[in-house]
Amino acid sequence: MIFSEQYIQVRKHSEQICEPLQTEDYVVQPIVDVSPPKWHLGHTTWFFETFILKPFHKEYRVYNSEYNYVFNSYYETIGSRVIRTDRGNLSRPSVSDVYAYRSYVDMAMGEFLKNTLTEEMKELFFLGLNHEQQHQELLLTDIKYILGNNPLFPAYRKDETMSLDFETATSEMISFKEGIYEIGYSGTGFCFDNELGRHKVYLHDFSMSSNLISNAAYLEFIDDGGYTNFTHWHADGWDWVNNNKIIAPMYWHLVEGSWYTYTFEGLKPLDMKAAVTHISYYEAYAFASWCKMRLPTEFEWEVAAKQFKWGLRWEWTESAYLPYPGFNKAPGAIGEYNGKFMVNQKVLRGASEATPSGHSRITYRNFFHPDLRWQFTGIRLAQ
């Protein structure tokens, strides 16, 4: 596929995700981690404008110089910005302003892509596409949060006949042998800088379950007092449970004795066979501890994942998000993409039902703070 087609396809997908929204849904930011959908649409556009059009497209005229302040996420190199907690306080630019901004930049990118791109430009172009795909996943998870925390529980879409959740019941443990394994990206396609630096690790014998933990299994943990018995938890996790009065995964609601969960189709009875989701690392760890098992490391996961089906949930690993040996961040603003977050976070591997197709790799390293659960996170056990 030629570059301009790829570009159009990715850009359109972001807008398709937003099609079911009402204008008001584009605006709010109920928690700091959730950005307003119109902010995502503007920010991904700003990314192409800032890192490709401004430096490389000579005739390009910036759409609105104030937008740099509004749509810069965290790039200190690029100047000051709306503080993150304030994104939901901005009624302007309006949704139609943002779409007009997208059109303007898309037109300019269309022109730009008629040129022959240098290697540097190509790298930035593919980074821009992958960046937008990451925000597509965030768009979906943020929309779910916005609607799922509304007291009216509006549905995002009509009931789907085919569920994405497959059977989780018949899990088995798959064994792997002690030895030296290679970790990290080795192909020629796109990958993020944090996957590079393919290197060797020594793994001891381990086994990993072929399937994710189901809601049914997680409910057993709850019914066995999982949230009230400190022995399963990290000290920080136990504080988190008590300070936030956590008693179940996010989006679970106990209605007259039965568990319901908010889904994109609205509030539904809990599907026992579906893989449990919207749990924090603390909960994943506590569940594993209750099972007298543990979470895999990201290295075990990367080795093992060739032998099981993955892609339904982001799977919490025991690994902290750290640089691979030989990791070097790029110079300038792009160097802020990944490296500066390599502390205080946990690695998640896999992908989720919200990940755009074509945006998953066995070497992909996702990362979040251990208390977060608005993403489609899940649990796979190791031993």
Add this chain to the structure above:
Amino acid sequence: MIFSEQYIQVRKHSEQICEPLQTEDYVVQPIVDVSPPKWHLGHTTWFFETFILKPFHKEYRVYNSEYNYVFNSYYETIGSRVIRTDRGNLSRPSVSDVYAYRSYVDMAMGEFLKNTLTEEMKELFFLGLNHEQQHQELLLTDIKYILGNNPLFPAYRKDETMSLDFETATSEMISFKEGIYEIGYSGTGFCFDNELGRHKVYLHDFSMSSNLISNAAYLEFIDDGGYTNFTHWHADGWDWVNNNKIIAPMYWHLVEGSWYTYTFEGLKPLDMKAAVTHISYYEAYAFASWCKMRLPTEFEWEVAAKQFKWGLRWEWTESAYLPYPGFNKAPGAIGEYNGKFMVNQKVLRGASEATPSGHSRITYRNFFHPDLRWQFTGIRLAQ
């Protein structure tokens, strides 16, 4: 005017205030004191539904039973509610949902008002109208905050040829004699319960300025180091100045050495003759102290106001918001209207450019916490 005409007129005015808004402007809540415009439109509607239609209109069917949770402001009697800080996190009900709710309730009220009203119904009806007028003022002040704190400084309306601000320069002190005065509402029209209990107070000789303090005068205070000299301030005020890094009234911006201020027409050079506004009680007190004068009490104000023009700014008084002798709150939910706020607040007297016409009285007692300044507040001095 007959009841149904009064009703329609008041209700329409709320919607007229919102006409210049874009949908997104209805949604956000940048600070806890500012409610989203769509919430004001819904809440005032809920007030008629809850206190008139539900108890007195037999055939009335509640529009949406979830709305009680969404649009109840602070009436503990009426059940649980969205916590105040979360009003800006709700994308639904949408703006058009809220307008549909208004139409439905307006239709039912139209039917209801064809009946002969009992005294109790009439009282609640006029309370509902005055309640909506109070929210009309809040709508304007909240819209100003939403737009005026947006980095794009969008205008709410086009330039007006006629300014509401009159000349403030030629102020003189008017003297009043020591003696017994009567305070509180004594007419037969509508008033709030907090104005009732007309009673005597003893006032000592005092004088009050015939005019409000201008921006020019306030700027002298700033230029004389008013915000950096603790001697003018209350201890709590001094903490407020330092913790919030206050250096000027709200909406003032120093742009390349010149003061600008955000107005409904956008960012404008500061009008030196206009009455200073958007200042906290702490600032009003410090300014008065810097002038070696003081703020009037609400009793002095009520006595004196017959002799000067007022209505441009809510004027901070030195009086704490306390019950008049013999104040009794009404039974039930309506009793929560005023009484439970009679602590920790300061009385403001007068009215502002945002007050709907017909909604001001010389006995009217407005009240806010001493640090708030998003209302059109101003300063009049006494001695």
Add this chain to the structure above:
Amino acid sequence: MIFSEQYIQVRKHSEQICEPLQTEDYVVQPIVDVSPPKWHLGHTTWFFETFILKPFHKEYRVYNSEYNYVFNSYYETIGSRVIRTDRGNLSRPSVSDVYAYRSYVDMAMGEFLKNTLTEEMKELFFLGLNHEQQHQELLLTDIKYILGNNPLFPAYRKDETMSLDFETATSEMISFKEGIYEIGYSGTGFCFDNELGRHKVYLHDFSMSSNLISNAAYLEFIDDGGYTNFTHWHADGWDWVNNNKIIAPMYWHLVEGSWYTYTFEGLKPLDMKAAVTHISYYEAYAFASWCKMRLPTEFEWEVAAKQFKWGLRWEWTESAYLPYPGFNKAPGAIGEYNGKFMVNQKVLRGASEATPSGHSRITYRNFFHPDLRWQFTGIRLAQ
């Protein structure tokens, strides 16, 4: 009594209050309102050093120039200081350092008082004595807090045979006639600046109870669900109750179904006849509201107090702490004594069992924020 004797007597009393303490008890600051006893001993000494010895005693050499930083309470005029929350973080100066500082200053004051004092010096001298007496009351209330919030509940003193609490059961309402009354200090002795400006107020008919509310009466309020029924409370009070999970006065403990209260003699069964104490203004107001009565204003109290016994509890009034007509704060640091606190506080009248003898007046205006209750506060009702 000559000045030096008065001085010695007041200064000794502070040290007598601390006699039962162990060294460790002098050091801690469990909440921001409670200062470490050694801080009180140092601060009152610093007051004489700063406002009398340094400006007026030529040969005086400052004991330790660092102590200005340590023992300045809130006088911006006098320079920077340890932030209030940090008083309990300072192990040095040690207790014996502080006593040595007291001796040094007392010696210098002894010398100084041999001179003839000007009027200004006399004023500051008596202010210093009254200031120390105020801190004597704080010493006692802070010691009670320090010991009473320790899980070991150590006693401050042995059981006393004679209780200070008199019978509260047989209260009656005393009536007062509408008319003009004079308020404020008119004598020739010492008073604080906030009592000056004797002036007229107009009071309407009112009556006041001859006695304070007993623990028994307050327990009825609790048992009737007083803390769980919002209708009795101010909105701010209701938030305070819920945020702090308040269910009884401070120092009350429910031990196996019976109420105990921490006293200076340790944990004791609640004395039903004693006047209720350690309640906030919010609680006093809610109790009065539950009785379908109200709290008196400070003016009513000052008029009525000639006709009942008072001095056992600081009695919450409905009045906000505001300047009397004609109030003028003194120039310089002394002007920071009272005036800058005249916002956001409530007036208490009377005195308490912790007030030093000779330090109470019918015109005395004490003041605290409405949520505070570590002082010996109580309730008297009006109508």
Add this chain to the structure above:
Amino acid sequence: MIFSEQYIQVRKHSEQICEPLQTEDYVVQPIVDVSPPKWHLGHTTWFFETFILKPFHKEYRVYNSEYNYVFNSYYETIGSRVIRTDRGNLSRPSVSDVYAYRSYVDMAMGEFLKNTLTEEMKELFFLGLNHEQQHQELLLTDIKYILGNNPLFPAYRKDETMSLDFETATSEMISFKEGIYEIGYSGTGFCFDNELGRHKVYLHDFSMSSNLISNAAYLEFIDDGGYTNFTHWHADGWDWVNNNKIIAPMYWHLVEGSWYTYTFEGLKPLDMKAAVTHISYYEAYAFASWCKMRLPTEFEWEVAAKQFKWGLRWEWTESAYLPYPGFNKAPGAIGEYNGKFMVNQKVLRGASEATPSGHSRITYRNFFHPDLRWQFTGIRLAQ
């Protein structure tokens, strides 16, 4: 050495550390991480009482049943406890109470140690000794914080002729070969459970500096704008710098243009040759980044440390504190010792000048949150 001699020696050392203290120094807790010295003395005693005397010494009678509440640190298994932030609010038990408690428990331990100990008892006994040694280090670091943050900067001890700081200037890089290495404790003496599970890791070629970073080198980083250039920092580190206005290591003071640092001997001119200390992981990382180098992993450190001198500073590593393969926490309360902290922390390796002699091992894993710096932390670089 026989058990009882070892016991006496360790226990005495804790008291020797406290000898220079005044009673007041035992009491305060200026930040949550710093415990009052008397709390350390009591808590280590409670450890022997709770885990040895109560379960294994039949005749033992608990000294004071309230002390379990006061001196339990974080063992949920053992019941409720004073919340950590409140340790500095307790004036009782007094310092002499705590010493009496120590004597009582020491006497009982003396009796107990006359028996033959089972393996389980021995394990707990050595855990108790090592636990006390860990608190000896904390005692010193907490005392430094208490005195070093006092505005009077009292010294803990007299000047020492021999400094513990050796020359840091002549550092060289030592190289290590790629390959499989064994990590973890393999001896027969005491070690903590987190060192067990000796296992293989694969390391790539790396080199490590033979010496720690000096104050002189760190000052270059400061003078080059290290604290004001975001590119060196993690995003979380950059927030930490700005929120806390960090401009230098803890205890550094700029006095009239020259750097001083608080030491146990009081405030001293900064010793340029001494190893920099009291820096957070964020600072260590930023410094390394500024040098275009990195911090070692804990595995690299354990391999390399045989070839350089260590023990002066706890050295921040890049490694997150995670369980070794096969880590199993002990059952019961002892299982809470290490395992539940294995999230959100960074590993430090080495030892410090405050570490008791005999309490360091090449496999020892210390851990702290990345923002903490009251320990004697330092920097060694890798490549």
